[in-house]
Amino acid sequence: MDEGKSMKASSLKQVLYLSYDGLTDPLGQSQILPYLAGLSAKGYLITIVSFEKPDKFEASSRKITQYCAENNLLWEPLVYHKSPPVFSTAYDLLALRKKVQQLHRERNFSIVHCRSYITALLGLWLKNKYSIRFIFDMRGFWADERVEGGLWNSGNPLYKYIYTFFKKREKAFLQHADAVIVLTEAAREVVLTWSPNYKVTVIPCCVDLNLFDPSKIMDTQKIALRTKLGLSADDYVLLYLGSIGTWYLWNEMVAFFRTLQEHKPSSKFLVLTPDRNLVEGDKDFIVLSVAREEVPLYISVSNLSVCFIKPSFSKKGSSATKMAEVLAMGVPVVSNAGWGDVEFFRDRLKNMYVSEDTKELPPLNHYRSENQDEFFRDLFSLESGIMKYDQVYRTLLS
Known part of the structure; x- marks a missing residue:
């Protein structure tokens, strides 16, 4: 189909996006809005309830509000x-049901896109x-x-x-969904063992490569930041x-x-986290909470990054955005096995x-900074994620 005609057709289609996470949360700003802005630019009329x-x-x-208006x-x-x-939560679901009924009468949605399980309860109801x-x-x-997390x-x-209620609903969501999105190949494999008929697409948490771009960081900026941090x-x-x-x-x-310090006594541990109060360290720890737009510069002054996550069944479905952001900046990452797609990445990604x-600490000369290749961009770029969602939308609307 001609691209212009396809976009014109899609522009007639209303999409309802439901999220129990807020757009004013950091997650909403990094992992919801950029995708929806990209899809809006392709002609979809998207209403977000969060x-x-x-x-x-x-x-x-x-x-x-301004970002939404601009996009x-x-x-x-x-x-x-x-x-x-x-x-x-039950109260919130009642409020959501009332809101989506009102909105559907006004806008006649063609697609309801539900982020995670809570909103999927309403998504399945709308479908039926x-x-x-x-x-x-x-x-x-x-x-x-x-x-598994003790919550x-x-x-x-x-x-x-x-738990029993949501596991039963999970089966219903998968059976009746017109499309299922998971974050990892490992999760897709699990879901398809339950039924090979489920319509599953893998779209990992993506990275804004315009922001996380090592070529935009000047040496003078790195030197100034290292001085500021006392490095x-x-x-x-x-x-x-x-x-x-x-x-x-x-x-x-x-x-x-601590093992790293045995090999390199002058090592420092730079911890960028919103949970500063949970970190107890000594003079070799630098613990900060920084604005998102500053994160690439702070990554650029590091030599190596670590990301250890508790292995479990549920974590097969986890995609670590922060790990991808560090890799995008060309900084090597050390991870443990047993969660998400880390074994898949080990065999295919630089760094x-x-x-x-x-x-275990392998020889440090094994770690080297390298810019990522086309495979990384195809997997993790925001543009790639938007394209995959667009393909799902187009398939449902065709």
Whole structure:
């Protein structure tokens, strides 16, 4: 089909995007809005319903409203309720149902695109009631992740019931979805063992390569930042970028750093995290929380990065955005095995090293900075992710 005619046809199609994560959350700004802006530019009329935390909404709503207006996105924010547990979520779902019914009467959606399991409850309902094409963007194995991460106590009868409920709904989502999106090849393999008939596409968390571009960082900027951080010319910098908590093997990463110090005594551990209060270190730790636009420069002053994640069934579905951002900057990454697609990456990506033993430190001359190749860009670039979503939309609308 002619591209112009195809885009004209798609411009007549209304898409409803549902997210229980807020657009004013950092995740919403990095992993939701850029994709939807790209799809909007291809002619889709997208309405977003998201749940916003009051403090984040107050701080960032004006910026997000402007971004949506500039990218022809229609945003319908709802208030996220955190407590009491379970009942607050049920209340939010009732508010969502009321909102999407109203919006569908006004806009007659052709597709409902649901991010993760909570909103998929409404997506499946919309499909059954109005015959709207339903995309289950499952992200990962959410119910299993809640149990394995200790967020749902399986010994508690209420949480045991909730887990069982969502595992049954998971099966229904997969059976009735017109398209299923997962983040990893490992997750796709698991889902297809349940049924080879599921329509599964892999779209990993992507990276804005215009922002994470090592060619845009000047040597003078690196020197100035190293001076600001108190780093000498001889200091070897290990980087950790991201959250610290349930799934991240923080103690093992600290042990890795201590092993590194035995080989390079002048090593420093640069930790860029929003969870500064969870880090206890000494004079060799530099712990900061920096704005997203500053992250590439901070990555550029590091020699090596570490990313250890607790292996489990649910983490087969995890795609570490931060790891891809570091790789995009040409900095080598050391990871443990047993989660996501790290073994797949080890065999195909430059600068990716996977260790079976988190205490193991291969010879440091094995690590070298290299810019990524076309394979990396095809896998992780934002443009590639938008193209894959566009292909899913086009297939459903054809």
